Amino acid sequence: MPALDTNPKCRQYLLGTELLSCAVSKQSEKADVNMALNKYMHPRNLYKDKAPNFKTLAEKYPDFAKCVFKDLKGKCHLDYKSPTSLRQLAIALLKEDFDLEVEMPLNRLIPTIPLRLNYILWIEDILKELTDVKGKGIDIGTGATCVYPLLGCKKNNWEFLASEVDETNFTIAEKNIHKNNMQEKIKVKKVSGKTALLELLEGNSDQFDFCMCNPPFFADHMDAQAIMSSRTDDRPEPSSINTASVGESITEGGEAEFIKKIIVESVDLQGRIKIFTSMIGKKTNIPLVKKELRDHKIPNYQTTEFCQGKTMRWGIAWTFDTSVIFPRSLFQETKKSRKLSLPLTFEVPQSAVSVYDVDHVANKVMKMLKVLQIENFKSVDSKTKTVHLKLTAFKNTWSHQRRKRREMKRRGEEQTSEGTEVKKLKVTENFTEREKSDKQLENSCEKCQESPCNQGEREVTSVSDFNDDQTFKGKKIEEKVNKSGDGEKAANQGASSSKDNVVPYVTGDSLSEEDKDQFLVKCDMFIKIASDSISLEMVYREGQKDQMHQILQYLKNHITD
Numbered sequence: 001m002p003a004l005d006t007n008p009k010c011r012q013y014l015l016g017t018e019l020l021s022c023a024v025s026k027q028s029e030k031a032d033v034n035m036a037l038n039k040y041m042h043p044r045n046l047y048k049d050k051a052p053n054f055k056t057l058a059e060k061y062p063d064f065a066k067c068v069f070k071d072l073k074g075k076c077h078l079d080y081k082s083p084t085s086l087r088q089l090a091i092a093l094l095k096e097d098f099d100l101e102v103e104m105p106l107n108r109l110i111p112t113i114p115l116r117l118n119y120i121l122w123i124e125d126i127l128k129e130l131t132d133v134k135g136k137g138i139d140i141g142t143g144a145t146c147v148y149p150l151l152g153c154k155k156n157n158w159e160f161l162a163s164e165v166d167e168t169n170f171t172i173a174e175k176n177i178h179k180n181n182m183q184e185k186i187k188v189k190k191v192s193g194k195t196a197l198l199e200l201l202e203g204n205s206d207q208f209d210f211c212m213c214n215p216p217f218f219a220d221h222m223d224a225q226a227i228m229s230s231r232t233d234d235r236p237e238p239s240s241i242n243t244a245s246v247g248e249s250i251t252e253g254g255e256a257e258f259i260k261k262i263i264v265e266s267v268d269l270q271g272r273i274k275i276f277t278s279m280i281g282k283k284t285n286i287p288l289v290k291k292e293l294r295d296h297k298i299p300n301y302q303t304t305e306f307c308q309g310k311t312m313r314w315g316i317a318w319t320f321d322t323s324v325i326f327p328r329s330l331f332q333e334t335k336k337s338r339k340l341s342l343p344l345t346f347e348v349p350q351s352a353v354s355v356y357d358v359d360h361v362a363n364k365v366m367k368m369l370k371v372l373q374i375e376n377f378k379s380v381d382s383k384t385k386t387v388h389l390k391l392t393a394f395k396n397t398w399s400h401q402r403r404k405r406r407e408m409k410r411r412g413e414e415q416t417s418e419g420t421e422v423k424k425l426k427v428t429e430n431f432t433e434r435e436k437s438d439k440q441l442e443n444s445c446e447k448c449q450e451s452p453c454n455q456g457e458r459e460v461t462s463v464s465d466f467n468d469d470q471t472f473k474g475k476k477i478e479e480k481v482n483k484s485g486d487g488e489k490a491a492n493q494g495a496s497s498s499k500d501n502v503v504p505y506v507t508g509d510s511l512s513e514e515d516k517d518q519f520l521v522k523c524d525m526f527i528k529i530a531s532d533s534i535s536l537e538m539v540y541r542e543g544q545k546d547q548m549h550q551i552l553q554y555l556k557n558h559i560t561d
């Protein structure tokens with residue numbers, strides 16, 4: 001097998017894989033490669049809002065200055081494809097921002113400091129949730145720079161036991177520890193590489209708060225080649241290089257197998273190490289790692305994202321202690337809130353109204369809202385001709401309609417005389433159609449319950465949580481709707497009003513303060529012209545989001561009635 005470093009294709013590819021994960025993930029394949037992930041960088045990462053200033057660094061660090069070139073405007077740039085440039089940048093940043101002196105061989109992995117810092121900050125967050133923290137950690141495969149122990153020790157005064165399989169890395173890691181006078185706090189052990197943790201912990205009885213690892217990423221050099229050959233025009237070359245050696249970047253079975261090894265060993269070591277973590281470079285490995293955790297019945301795990309520049313990597317943490325609550329990343333929180341605020345859109349069919357315009361659609365919708373007893377306040381943006389309805393639903397009047405109609409039908413049949421047979425048949429047909437649409441509604445409600453947008457925010461988990469008499473949380477909500485309001489009239493008033501002129505169609509005036517607190521969902525509805533059709537958009541505000549889905553589904557099912 002040719003050495004990876006000498007294979008020109010692989011070499012070319014490896015000269016770009018420190019930032020590999022983003023390029024590899026399907027998600028980022030689709031994503032705009034220029035999208036800056038910095039906004040999702042850990043909030044305490046000092047590079048989040050302050051990119052390194054090459055000019056200042058060049059003035060202070062002569063070796064770094066040699067790598068910087070100026071454009072016509074005098075702006076300093078760095079050649080990210082040059083290993084020397086990357087090494088000098090990492091050395092300068094570690095010195096400038098952490099007062100760490102390091103040596104880095106050019107033929108070994110050069111750590112990108114913002115990414116390494118993101119991982120350390122995540123560990124800090126996890127430890128904050130624990131009690132009785134000793135500040136003792138393990139770094140599996142510490143590399144020549146020994147970057148995690150140096151950063152962790154400098155920032156948090158943590159102690160480290162680190163392992164390394166590569167002779168050169170081991171020797172230089174020891175040198176770096178001494179250079180920074182951290183030999184009392186950081187120990188590196190040269191290991192054979194047969195195990196992930198067991199060999200490192202032989203003859204050691206200490207307790208550790210955590211272990212961390214940036215595992216070797218490729219299964220073999222074909223793995224690296226396969227990824228490279230699948231590169232397409234919309235997935236450009238990584239903007240940075242990787243100088244990792246074969247031993248550093250390749251492990252049997254790739255990183256997933258390496259992490260699985262840690263998982264298997266963690267079962268035996270659960271009494272020694274509280275939190276196990278690893279970085280994950282390929283997004284597709286996350287489900288494999290999670291499956292392994294489940295297969296070993298590990299009860300508590302959490303993934304995170306490390307975002308920086310154009311690069312995204314992932315982290316996984318697990319523990320056998322079910323009381324530990326793992327922190328959620330800014331990326332996860334933002335994704336969740338973005339999901340919550342995404343509008344639901346529905347294109348209103350022409351057959352819904354006699355005249356296909358915003359006013360007529362709004363009138364029709366408001367009539368339906370009246371039937372559903374959903375409080376709404378209307379305003380119109382006269383410029384865009386968009387009708388805005390602020391909705392508050394207090395009770396579920398849109399589900400179980402099928403059951404109610406069946407009940408009505410049954411009662412109707414009881415009262416029908418022989419002479420009305422034809423009429424009865426027609427009604428039955430109508431019910432069948434309605435039953436169909438209501439069935440759709442109920443199905444959609446089931447889907448809503450599975451939808452991730454509902455997770456974690458729903459108090460009432462299904463339509464059946466409501467009793468048939470429409471009580472919510474055991475409290476019967478009386479009919480509070482202003483029945484004097486005429487939908488059409490109010491809608492027409494609204495249509496001629498300006499944006500600020502809010503017209504209450506169904507008011508909540510008669511609701512007690514207590515009842516007003518009992519709303520199911522609040523949302524905004526926009527009825528507007530969308531190219532050659534009229535769209536109805538619903539934007540969630542608060543309460544139970546699945547109820548908003550159900551209301552929209554009801555409107556969809558009944559707007560052409």
Ligand SMILES: C[S@@+](CC[C@H](N)C(=O)[O-])C[C@H]1O[C@@H](n2cnc3c(N)ncnc32)[C@H](O)[C@@H]1O
Pocket residue numbers: 109110111140141142143144147148163164165166169191192193194195196213214215216217247248249251
């Ligand atoms: C991707 S590098 C990460 C280096 C460093 N932690 C960093 O983040 O920059 C993986 C490192 O793990 C080492 N390694 C591979 N297998 C190992 C094993 N079983 N035990 C300890 N170290 C190992 C490699 O030599 C290499 O230095």
